[in-house]
Amino acid sequence: MTAATTPAGRLLALGRAEATLLRRNRTAMFMALALPLVLVASMRSVLDAAAERTPGLDVNANLVVGSMGVVLLIVVYCNLTSAYTARRSDLVLKRLRTGEATDAEILLGTAVPSIGLALTQCLLLGVGGALLLDLPAPVNPLLLVAGLALSVALLTGLAALSSAVTKTVETAGITTLPLLLVAQLGSGLMLPLESLPDSVANVCRLLPTTPALQLLRIGWFGTDGSGPTEGFAGTWSQGATPLLMAALWTGVAAWAGHRWFRWEPRR
């Protein structure tokens, strides 16, 4: 006989079941493992071209942070939008709400494997990038970790929000497209912000997905490419605005995701 459940225990139970489902979903596994590789490979040539136009562009920094951004977007955002939609249309979410798990635990527990997979990939990209590209050690690991945590929380909230307007798993590819495009073009994944005109770059820095990724860049390299390279102390002032913005966007996404999330299919 087991005792009363705890939030951690419930998250573990949900996460374990969801991990099994993710492992058995070939489409999702292919998306999560192969697609980022393809995009990262194509990113290299895009960045090299941008570097020719923009003197002083840090190709390696853009490449590493951009790769992490792509992985987070695809593995957390796209994958979770599909997962939430699938669990809703199979009435799994409704059934889970008859149990002891709270609404937040159900959403988070479903996200655990995707988040775990994305963070593992980010770690591999970081370590692999550091070794292959001979990158320096991160200037401010705390900002780096904050950037990862906020990215994950933000994209989980956005996935919940996107799934609210996604009727079937098949249409998730369409409903996730707007944010994917905005993030790829406007958050420095495909077009480095420092290669854009300042006015455009400043607008891009207001987009939901930009500040959290900026934190990754500042945390690791001491600059987001728009100013001089700072030391540990200097990164805090440079990272303050993105940190605030990222937290704000994350709060908005969490609130909106919770507000508009649908627990069962429309009748």
Next chain:
Amino acid sequence: MTDTSRPRPAVEARGLHRRYGPSGAAGFEAVRGLDLSVARGELFALLGTNGAGKTSTMEVLEGLAAPSAGEVRVLGLDPARERAALRPRIGIMLQEGGFPGELTVAETGRCWNGLTSDARAVDEALDLVGLLPRRTVRVKQLSGGERRRLDLAMALLGRPEVLFLDEPSTGLDPEARASVWRLIRELRAAGTTVLLTTHYLEEAEELADRLAIMHGGRVVAGGTVDEVLADHPARISFELPERSGPHASLDLPALPGADLRIDGRRITLRTTDLQGTLTELLGWAARHRVALGRLDARSASLEEAFLAIAASDAATLPQIGRAA
């Protein structure tokens, strides 16, 4: 705070309304002022046609949806606002599954085991519903009846004090249904309060201590099976022989309290005093040497009561009771 002289009901609803969509004509009110009380340890059946509002009611009682008006208490708690406190004490089986097809039966059990306080061992719960031999099978490969039984097993994991079962035996073959009924009776014998919905009348007749018949979002009849039937007449029907002619019914004796319907040679009587009416009728037939063809006399059945209620506001179907 509570009145201790009298135990509080396990499930209580007063003036319950549930509305879908906007107010006015654009919305739809599925539950319209429902009152319900289920005592501790009681097995209560909620009957109704499709669309009567059974599932809409159950979802409010289960805390999955808030009522648009009215009050609900389950074990003295508000099921929507005090969900966290109530959940460990109740078990819920929805009308439709809700288990991922790609998990096996055992994996589903393991997940739910981790979501349930003081849970039974997974294999013990599966054994209760006879699913132990299927533990390594993926849910998507189970038959409809097996899925219902898995659903029931998950609802029983936490040894609930109150069990909500929305159409528990729909899709089961007769053997599985008999074993589910046996299991539900055992649970009730062990003190579990059970609230189930069904549109199988025999299920309510077999299992329920008390029942309520829902129609158009309201409870229109309720009580024990006998109480519900007491309001509905017994039925006698027969055919008069050919030679008596179309007006033979005029010769029928006075049958106080009986309602007579004539359809050619076929006579249908509805009466609240089956024995008395039948005695009069058979005496008359013997005295006049009339052979009553296809004579049939039966007490009110839940099915007749149910159909009569379902037809009660459908003026276009005044004859439906006879079809039962």
